[in-house]
Amino acid sequence: MTTRKELIEALQARYRSAAFSDRIKILDEFVALTGYHRKHAIRVLRQEVGTAFSAHAASPRNRLYDEAVRQALTVLWEAADRVCGKRLKALIPLLVDAMERHGHLDLDPVVKTRVLAVSAATIDRLLAAARLHIDGQRKRRKGVGAAIRRSIPVRTFADWRDPVPGFFEIDMVEHCGGPKTDGDYVHTLTLTDIASGWTECVAMRVRDQMLVIDAFEKVAHECPFAMLGVDSCRHTTSDSTFMSQAVFDYCQARGLEQTRSRAYKKNDQAWVEQKSGAVVRRLVGYGRLSGRTATQSLATLYESSRLYINFFQPSFKLKSKTRVGARVHKVYFTPATPCERLLAHSSVEAAIKEKLTEKFKSLDPVRLLQEIRTAQQTLSDIAAHGTAPEGVPGAAADVATFLQSLSSAWQEGEVRPTHRPQSKAKRWWKTRLDPFADAWPVIEGWLVAQPSIAAKVLMDRLVAMVPEIYGSKTQLRTLQRRLKTWRSAHVTAMVLGGLRKPAEAPVDG
Numbered sequence: 374m375t376t377r378k379e380l381i382e383a384l385q386a387r388y389r390s391a392a393f394s395d396r397i398k399i400l401d402e403f404v405a406l407t408g409y410h411r412k413h414a415i416r417v418l419r420q421e422v423g424t425a426f427s428a429h430a431a432s433p434r435n436r437l438y439d440e441a442v443r444q445a446l447t448v449l450w451e452a453a454d455r456v457c458g459k460r461l462k463a464l465i466p467l468l469v470d471a472m473e474r475h476g477h478l479d480l481d482p483v484v485k486t487r488v489l490a491v492s493a494a495t496i497d498r499l500l501a502a503a504r505l506h507i508d509g510q511r512k513r514r515k516g517v518g519a520a521i522r523r524s525i526p527v528r529t530f531a532d533w534r535d536p537v538p539g540f541f542e543i544d545m546v547e548h549c550g551g552p553k554t555d556g557d558y559v560h561t562l563t564l565t566d567i568a569s570g571w572t573e574c575v576a577m578r579v580r581d582q583m584l585v586i587d588a589f590e591k592v593a594h595e596c597p598f599a600m601l602g603v604d605s606c607r608h609t610t611s612d613s614t615f616m617s618q619a620v621f622d623y624c625q626a627r628g629l630e631q632t633r634s635r636a637y638k639k640n641d642q643a644w645v646e647q648k649s650g651a652v653v654r655r656l657v658g659y660g661r662l663s664g665r666t667a668t669q670s671l672a673t674l675y676e677s678s679r680l681y682i683n684f685f686q687p688s689f690k691l692k693s694k695t696r697v698g699a700r701v702h703k704v705y706f707t708p709a710t711p712c713e714r715l716l717a718h719s720s721v722e723a724a725i726k727e728k729l730t731e732k733f734k735s736l737d738p739v740r741l742l743q744e745i746r747t748a749q750q751t752l753s754d755i756a757a758h759g760t761a762p763e764g765v766p767g768a769a770a771d772v773a774t775f776l777q778s779l780s781s782a783w784q785e786g787e788v789r790p791t792h793r794p795q796s797k798a799k800r801w802w803k804t805r806l807d808p809f810a811d812a813w814p815v816i817e818g819w820l821v822a823q824p825s826i827a828a829k830v831l832m833d834r835l836v837a838m839v840p841e842i843y844g845s846k847t848q849l850r851t852l853q854r855r856l857k858t859w860r861s862a863h864v865t866a867m868v869l870g871g872l873r874k875p876a877e878a879p880v881d882g
Contacts, residue, residue: 377407384418387399388400389418399418442484443500446496447500447779448478450496451782452468452739452742453685453738454681454686454742454745456686458493458500459708460686460687461496462491462496463687463709464710465488474734475737475740506785525605525621525631525632527635528641529634529638529641530640537568537720538566538718539602540568540603540604540630541565541567541592544562544563544605544642545560545606545614546560546563546653548561548661548663548667548671550660550756558579559576559577559662559667560576560580561574561575561576561653561671561675562575562577569711569718570644570688570711571597571683571711571712571715572679572683573596574652576669576672577668578668582619585614585615586623589623595679597728597729598725600627601630603632604632604633605631606641615633616633656745656791657752657791658756660756660757661756662756666755670752670761673748677744678741680741681738681745683711683712684710687710688708688711689705689708691705692706712729739772739775739776739779742775743772743775746775746789750790757795809848809852809855812835813855816831817859820856820859828849831856
């Protein structure tokens with residue numbers, strides 16, 4: 374760039390004073406050297422000397438979304454559990470209204486207008502710096518084959534034909550912490566409604582057909598609309614549970630339409646398979662859970678998360694899919710929460726819609742997220758240590774404190790306790806011998822006499838005393854670190870007086 378500026382400044386005067394034929398030659402050579410378009414080159418050479426590169430610097434950028442908008446989006450992004458820009462764009466009006474209604478947010482009118490008008494692409498751009506601090510990716514476990522059960526009819530992905538709310542896909546997630554080993558581990562039964570995406574998760578201590586029936590009863594009692602049918606998957610871990618006589622008789626007695634997916638065709642259960650990752654694994658992680666305590670803690674997590682997910686977590690829904698050769702073009706509806714889809718569905722009764730509206734107005738998304746984080750911390754401790762911590766972690770922190778932490782939570786990286794890497798034990802053992810074990814009393818005497826003495830001077834004295842050990846001076850860097858620690862301890866002793874004595878120099882390991 375510097376060479377190009379010098380070339381322009383050298384040719385500008387010649388170009389303006391040259392004849393027409395000479396200008397053509399100068400312009401041809403200038404275009405060949407710089408690669409400029411001919412019209413742009415003419416404009417550059419016609420400008421006054423020194424003004425060719427000042428046009429852009431003189432006009433400041435008109436920045437529409439400032440730091441206030443970015444901070445507001447960061448808080449909303451954290452309150453929405455770090456969803457993508459497209460989902461956050463659809464959620465912002467609901468989330469801002471809910472947080473202002475509960476006194477968690479008080480946006481300036483100008484900032485609020487810009488936050489509501491921001492696009493999904495701009496949201497991703499403004500939050501890019503925050504996302505850079507979050508490292509690590511989740512690893513999904515691969516499924517296994519399944520036994521064949523022919524007593525229940527098969528339903529594929531294309532057979533649904535836009536059903537009314539009430540038809541659920543069901544799947545089971547085992548929290549065994551990686552490769553399967555012997556033992557009984559906690560399971561999650563996931564039920565996802567096809568029409569609205571409404572998701573219910575039930576914690577089960579073991580995989581048992583009677584517990585599946587109890588889970589159906591629990592969901593039927595808590596779900597705002599009636600269950601009309603269940604579609605189960607074909608896995609070896611769940612076939613014996615879902616395709617059992619007890620579950621079959623229960624569905625027949627309750628009038629539930631029971632179907633199953635095909636073997637090795639996971640797309641037949643695309644809705645619940647997606648929720649197994651986006652809901653269950655995102656909330657619980659991949660830790661190993663077993664026992665009654667873990668089951669109760671997992672159930673506590675699902676009590677708060679079911680409201681947060683179904684009322685404050687927008688999701689995509691496929692509108693159309695067109696195949697052109699080997700390429701598939703997919704079109705999605707605008708992201709919406711399951712509650713919004715139920716309110717917009719024509720087959721949902723008015724009483725149910727009124728009940729959902731009242732429930733939504735009473736919910737506080739920040740408080741729900743705080744409860745989720747507290748339950749996740751408990752599950753993380755159980756997965757790491759096998760026991761629950763004493764008391765309830767995070768119970769003393771109020772909602773206001775938790776809300777303030779959302780603006781800077783991205784700086785700490787992963788905020789979900791179930792996905793944080795477990796800290797390793799601190800190394801306490803030595804890996805090499807101390808090169809100053811015998812000489813340190815002498816060195817410390819020199820330091821007491823001359824506290825500001827340099828490490829190189831001390832090293833020269835050691836070489837003169839014991840040349841066979843310190844002659845190569847390879848221990849100089851170790852001595853410098855030792856002196857830094859010693860002086861830091863003595864400065865602390867000078868500040869605190871007799872309250873703290875300087876510690877002995879540590880042994881490098």
